[in-house]
Amino acid sequence: MFLVLVVTEELREFLARARSGAGRLIQVLIRDEQLVLGAYREPRQSWDKDYDHFLLPLLDPNEPCYILYRMDTKNAQGYEWLFISWSPDQSPEDVCLQGYLRHVTSCSAPAPLTAAEQELQRIKITEGRVKQVKTEITVDPKHQTLQGLAFPLQAEAKRALQQLAERRINYIQLKLDTEKERIDLVHTSPTEIRDLPCRIPLDTPRYHFFLYKHSHEGDYLESVVFIYSMPGYSCSIKERMLYSSCKSRLLEEVERDFYLEVAKKLEIDSGEELTEEYLYDEVHPKQHAHKQAFAKPRGPAGKRGNKRIIKGGGENGGNS
Template sequence: MDHTCQLTVVLAVLSPPVSPKLASVWKQVTSYGSKVRAVKVSIINESLEDDGIFDIQGSFEQDFGIVSENLAEKQPAYFLVRLDSTRVGSSEWLFLCFVPDIAPIRQKMIYAATRASLSKDLGDSHFTDSIYGTHMNDFTLDGYKRHRASLAAPKPLSERERQLAEIHASEKLLVESMKGGSYRKAHAPGMNFPLTDRAIAALQKLAVTKAPTPAKPRFGAAVASSSSKAVLSPASTPLPASPVISRQNTEQEVKKTDSEANVADDEWDDDNDDAKDKKAKEEEETAAPAEEEEKSPAEPEPQAEPEPEPAVEEAPVERTINFVKLAIDAENERIDLASETKITAKDVYKNIDEDSPRFTFFAFEHTHNGTPQDSLVFMYTCPTKSKIRERMLYSSCRAGVLQAAKDEANLDVAKKLETTDVSDLTEA
């Protein structure tokens, strides 16, 4: 048997029992209508006996001095004190155990070991609180108030327990925030904190804009109206073929040819007269509609379509800033501008906080394989030494910030980075 088991057995044997007298006294003082404020219990002749009974003189606080007045500096003792509060029709009691450091070792061991058995024998349900102390000032009214204050204070927690408590508090805050408000603007799932106007204005400066080159339209020849009609002149009528005279023609043939030519001329004149009559008739038919067109409002002549000019490459306007850092204003439930500037890539990490989370946008202008590149980088930094509540808020707002940058500033993020150490944000 090891030493621990031996000590437990010894203490169990040494624990004295509650005497019949103490049991009777305790039954009386806990009965309805009892006026007893406190009972002192001591170990006498190897048993637990009442060592003093004290009546109620005033309130609990006024009577608490009875305890310190009846304790000996070097002698362990128990005190059972009635509280002013009641529970289920019976009074509540306070269990006090005084074991001074300067008391004999054997007494200290016995009183310490008997404390639990005494409370159990008298009835644990009677006692709502207990105090174990080694100094007299632990049993004054001020000492009792310090004890109550320590019970109300948060219990000492390990680092892990503290983090869990902060997470629980943050989750509660998130739930409260998500209940909504008319001023909130939902960008994406998660927290819906809106961006301030100056934050949006700073993000808009990161957008690459072009300097527009005005195009000068060139107009071609006027296009004829589709309603215009083509009129054929008599000259457009094909003429009869002229006779061919050769040296071999005889005089008779020449005369015959001349005769035929005269006939052809007569026929041409007739045809020409017919053409003139036909033209006059057409002019009469078109005269009436023309008069009506003159009376009606003149329709604008169709304009020629401008011919497109060859596309001219537009030069990008130089940015005034290329770095925008945003921070959450938790008190006002919004995301505000923390800073804006123009820096080089190697100085990015120097401009980001090392102890608090941040959202950062950086326009990274560089050259890749001889080709100029312009990439917008989003960086979410969340240092491990920052508060858990901050880390949860920023994590919940991250998606909303990205969506707001797209909707409000027309920004397309090319690369997203997330780190707990800002020194990781190098140009490489």
């Protein structure tokens, strides 16, 4: 059910005259389900200097009211006015001059971002800063391409890669320091295939180099396998983007500077995938033989006879 408030004739006429701009403030009260004129003030100084002096004394903690306050600015219809609805459950600080200015600032500010939007904004800032100082650009006559981000390898990480190249260790785990923009060594614990699932973190990405020792077709092999572990969406968007962007440049540096031939590059989201059978099939994929179609038997050698035309019988099976 709606309550209809009637505007008194006195207030209606007063509002009509107020359009000329002679008044600064008009207070409207509710009396017997009618809107009546409460108070009226004429301008003395600029709108902001008159604001608190005129408005705050009219705020009754026990009675709601409406206030029309004239600004000094104009538009096509004349002076611009503020409409203020005062209720006793509000604080005067909400409608004072500073409260009004805070309201204007909040209205002109960008809309608040969600957590995901804030994260994307941080990624764009970080990515732009990193690309300026770290990204190499390859230029050809037709286009430019960014070859990925290049975070530098720290000394311990380089030493570990050299040891792997010399077959003195068989496992390396690396991580990105996204704040310092570098690649750090996590550890080089001796690792067997059965240990690999335990080496994969559940909540953060990692780079792994594993020396896969095995036999294939009677030959003993030591194959370097690169594993990029990314545990789904349990890590931040920023981490996913940076790890993905740095991967190719890291592999280029490893193969170029440490002469490590990477036999297989894997991307996983869980350590449960890393079994003996899985690694073997990835390093030595099965070759699928193509099934040969049956050849059509050839006809007898020699010259074929002339083609013969055989006439069919009539509708009743008789000769024509």
